[in-house]
Amino acid sequence: MPKRTVSLVVNGRPQHVETHPMSRLLDVLREDLSLTGTKEGCGEGECGACSVLLNGQLVNSCLVPVGQAEGARICTIEGVGQHGLHxxxxxxxxxxxxxxxxxxxxxxxxxxxxxxxxxxxxxxxxxxxxxxxxxxxxxxxxxxxxxxxxxxxxx
Amino acid sequence: MEYRLVGTAVPRKEAGRKVSGTAEYVDDVRLPEMLHGVTVRSTIPRGHIRKISFDGAIPWHEFVIVDARDIPGKNVVSLIYDDQPYLAAERVNHPQEPILLLAHADKHLLERARQNVHIEYEPLPAVFHLEEALAAETVIWGEDNVFKRYTIEKGEVDAMWSEAAFIVEGEYSTGAQEQLYIEPNGMIATFGAEGVTIRGSMQCPFYVQKALMALFGLPAEKVRVIQQETGGAFGGKEEYPSMLAGHAALLALKSGKPVKMVYDREEDMAATTKRHPSKTRHRTAVTSDGRLLAMEVEFSIDGGAYATLSGVVLSRGTIHSCGPYRCDNVRVRSVAVATNAPPHGAFRGFGAPQSLFALERHMDKIARTVGLEPDEFRARNLLRTGDSTATGQVIKDPIDLVRLQSRALDSIGYHEKRRRFPVENARSRRKKGIGFATFFHGAGFTGSGERFLQSVVTLEARAANRVRVLTSMTEMGQGTNTVLAQIAGEALGLCYEQVEVTNPDTAEVPNSGPTVASRTAMVVGKLVENAAREMKAKLPSHDFAALGPLRVTVQYKEPPGIFWDDALYRGEAYGAFSYATYAAEVTVDTLTGEVEVNDFVALQEVGRVLHPVLATGQIEGGVAQGIGMALYEKVVWRDGVMVNNQMTNYVMPTSADIPNIRVYFEEIPYEHGAMGAKGIGELPMDGPVPAVLNAIENAIGIDFDHAPVLPEDVLAKLAKRRVA
Structure with missing residues (x-):
């Protein structure tokens, strides 16, 4: 499958990632954007270690193909407490x-x-x-x- | 004695980086030019490797491929026996046994490549059960499939059967349990002129160092092992990391590049260690007034295909098998055997949860046979100060176990509920029950183990009145960094913030032994305390900087009066025991078979509580794992393979499944533990399973002698009773 550009707003910052649309949102966050605060515990949506907010909704980022998050607002742990502890x-x-x-x-x-x-x-x-x-x-x-x-x- | 820091809830040292997501776990580390590594594993339980072929449209020339011939040193994971290879060369002895390693920069391609390695085998007959292994019709290890046997003999067991008013027999068993740390095993290796460097998730950096020295034929100074932040371990990262670190290092050596190997959940569950399945038989002679005359115990565990730590797990299970009870005539015979499953290994409690489960179910059975209430029967037999355990260890603590037990039972309203529930149960399909277990757990290495370890710690005074604690004790969530800083700060008269705890790195810290066996706070903490007192004596003023850099190193010395006979298995098995009574209230739904734990009281005497929040958290976490072992966590085997190796179908308790766990401490300071502390890490694993199963029996009047108890087990027994 060819790569394409996926645009997201992550922790308030617009990001454009060149990736396969079926890449997991988890991998895009951790590998492409170096936001390693989001963790992988099981890769099958059971453990919740990869939880992030997608347009304000809690999702398991290991289950979200990044193509489905086109244009979405993502909040990860790095976006929490940016101005002192939450x-x-x-x-x-x-x-x-x-x-x-x-x-x-x-x-x-x-x-x-x-x-x-x-x-x-x-x-x-x-x-x-x-x-x-x-x-x-x-x-x-x-x-x-x-x-x-x-x-x-x-x- | 009044303390400033010890006993207070100072913030966890590394909490800031954990809540902000900046703590660096192994999978968060990325090195330049780093490759990823995977393992090609055996698909059969036992046999000869006949042919390996690399198929498919895979650009194999791009891959680094390692097999047993690439090993420069010894092809054994050096631990106790030299029986387990890093990579099977010619023969495999369990499913999932590593045969080949592959590395490539592209993780997705790497996975495709792994699936395109085909291995042909000539199968050999295999053994999958304890009984088959003991029968030794098929011999798969040594001469008789036996890794280790122990016998404990005390008094005259054989003379007692004829004097007994009651002889009570029982057989109890437990299944395997997965540690299920949320961070899977992972390692990164680099190889260069300075030797090999390992970064990873682990409990015991010096175990990894020792194993890699043998694998590569390198001296200690050429093998550097650094612990990354570790996302839970529970014993599951005690011995296995030596295997994974070796694999990553072999790929790094051959490729000349850093190699990262991180297991996914399915591989971690299928291939790495679990709690040993066990079987225990009890035969007990009891007087007419409910006193233990003789206890005969046969305890056996399934070690899987290689010895790893099975002998040591067996030892702890054997010593704990008669519990905190007074009995002059004891015989325990125990055995660890080989089967063609991946090796079982360390898991919190280390054999004691299995044998104490059997004992505490059996104590309820004896009480019923004798016609006494379970608490009254135990009270007549609990150890008192001056009594001796099965190994002849005299209890010196001023401990009152009868009072401890009553206090726990009063906290949960035991007697009132024993009267009320049967009345209410008669009108409902949802039956309530209450049960408990009274038990102990020995802290530190068994017998002469601590003497052989010769643990060392160092304290270093630095500028600006700051002190560094250097030990090999790893932080894996249990609070090592925090309690060692409290202890050092307390003894030195410094603030908590002035004490820094150095991350374990074999190039920097001394060998303080492994982070296992509930020994960190009690044994190593005491060394930190001693080093701090010595430093303080050398530095009368607090102005450390003025006196220049100062290092104080201390080594473990056995407390006086300790005697242990390894041949006869007699003497002081542990420096100290912690004691507990745990009580559970359950509801059994007789329509669905579901069991819910509604209330849980965990009362324990653990010496000085160093940190109330961390200590409470240790107990609550252990109880939750115990409830998992009692009601949820079942490893399903097919020919040595774990077939439910996913979190979807191997179920651990969620926040919706856990009752309110009420934790209470009693504190009798232990003079040889840090500031009076005894071990607490493993204790909470021992009590929940028998407490919950005793409560189920109280609710529905059916014996369950195997853990876990799943809804289908409850329904099957209820159906059987209806037919009968």
């Missing part, structure tokens, strides 16, 4: 929400998405809202605390 990042630090850190960028994107939908989430909404992001270290309890603390801090 409240969600601060809460993940203080509550112990990050251990090995490999799920953390995706988990933070999922939390930002969750808090946009439910600014004061109940515990059950947090459990359901983060169920697409796997963490093997924490048993999720510290992550729940981090989400609750970030919610209290407000946007």
């Amino acid at each position: 409240p969600v990042q601060a809460a993940f630090i203080s509550e112990g929400g990050a251990q090995c850190g490999i799920c953390t960028p995706g988990m933070i994107m999922a939390t930002i998405d969750l808090l946009a939908r439910y600014p004061e989430p109940a515990l059950e909404q947090i459990r359901e809202g983060l169920a697409g992001n796997l963490c093997r270290c924490t048993g999720y309890m510290r992550i729940f605390s981090a989400v609750q603390k970030a919610a209290q801090a407000g946007p």
Whole structure:
């Protein structure tokens, strides 16, 4: 398949990438744009480590062919807290929400998405809202605390 | 004793880079001219390699291809026995065994090439189960398929059967479990005049160094191993990284370029190590008033095709198999055997979760047979100060396990629920149950292991009153960087921010032993504490800079009064045990077979808690992995192949599956641990599986003696009971 130019707005900056349209958005971010904060855990949309916001919606970037993201606004972990720590990042630090850190960028994107939908989430909404992001270290309890603390801090 | 830093929740040292996505994991590293590497693996369990052909429209001349003939040194992954090759030359002994390595700059082309290597085999008969391996009709390893045996003998077991009021027998088994760190295994190798340099995801940089020295015939100073940020390990990056680092280095040597090898999830699950499947038989003599007279245990584990760490895993499982109970007459016989599956290996708990699962299910069975409540039966037999374990280790801690157990059970409302649930269950298809397990976990290397390790740590005073801690202990999420900085800062009278913990790099740090066995905080932390006290004594003022650069190095010395007999398996097996009671409340849906854990209490005595948030996080994470092992995580095998090697069909718990985990600590400072700390990393893996299965039995009155218990297992047993 021939390459073509795909245009995206990533973390507020217009980007033009010469790539196969079937390339995974994850690879374009990590390899073409050197935004390696987005992680690959499974490559099949199960673990959520590659979560990014696409036009404000949470997606697994390993499942998105970049051709489908033509013209889209993408927000990755590098776009969060560009002017100092975002409240969600601060809460993940203080509550112990990050251990090995490999799920953390995706988990933070999922939390930002969750808090946009439910600014004061109940515990059950947090459990359901983060169920697409796997963490093997924490048993999720510290992550729940981090989400609750970030919610209290407000946007 | 009052502490400034220890016991406080200082921010994790590397938290800033983890929450911002700037922490550098191996797959984030890109070097100039770097190639990618892949592995061509065996597709059969056992046989001779007859022919290798390179087919298809692949520009093979562009590829770097490595086979066993390219190995300059020894073709063995140097660990304990020299039985596992880096690359199979003539014979394969398990599916997924590495045979060839390929490197190319284009990852997509590389994958196509891998699929176009065709290997013809002459198959040999293979062995897939513990019993088959023990029967040794087909011998696939050594003379009898046995990697290792142990026997523990205490008292006069044979004399007790005739005196017993009850003899209770049981058989229990566990399946394999995948570590499922979210970052798969990965390594980058470069080769140059200075030797080989490895960067990667790992627990034990000096294991990798030792293995590569043998593989290339190089001295230590020519093999440099640097840990990248490591995205979880849980034992899964203890021994396997030596294999992967060797492969990347072989490709780097032949190509003259840096080579990156990062497994995808399917390859990582299919080819790398898992928790050993196990089988345990118990035969127990009990008095009429519920006291243990004699315990006879047979514990066996399936090690897969090569010995790797199986003997050591077996050792820990064997020593833990009689738990924290007082019994004067004990016989434990254990065996690790070979099968034609990829080698099983280290996974958090290291044999103890398997044998303690069997024991804590069996204790419920004995209680039922004797007619005592499970907590009352255990209370009559729990170790007290001055009692001795199965290996004859005398418990010196002022520990009150009966009180610990009661406190945990009170926290979850155990007795009230034992009365209430049967009444409520009679009216509902959703049956509630409550169960628990009481257990211990020994911290540090077993027996004389710490003495042989001779761990070293260094502290370095630098300008501006800053101190660097140099150890080989890796950070893999558990909090190494943070607690070692707390310990050093505490002992030196410095702020947390003034202490820097150096990233493990064999060219820079001393060998403090591997990051395994719940030993980092307790054993290596104590060395850091000792080094810091020595440094402080040399520097009466805090003005380190004024006195010039200063390095203090200390080495492990065995605490006095420790005796271990490797031949008889008797003596002080561990420097210290941590103790716990875990209790689980479950609901079993008798229509769907689903089991939900509704509440979980984890109470433990772990010596001094160095960092309350990190320690709580360790326990919660271990409990979640334990709930996974109890209810979700089933490796499905077909002829030695894991066939569900995807996260889609090997299911770990999500945030929606985990109950509120309530963590409580009791702290009895341990004098030989850092600031009084004992090990906690592995402890939480031991309790959840028996606690959950005991709760299921309480809910529906059906014994499950195999973990995991999946909904189909519940439905099958319920159907069988209806027929009966």
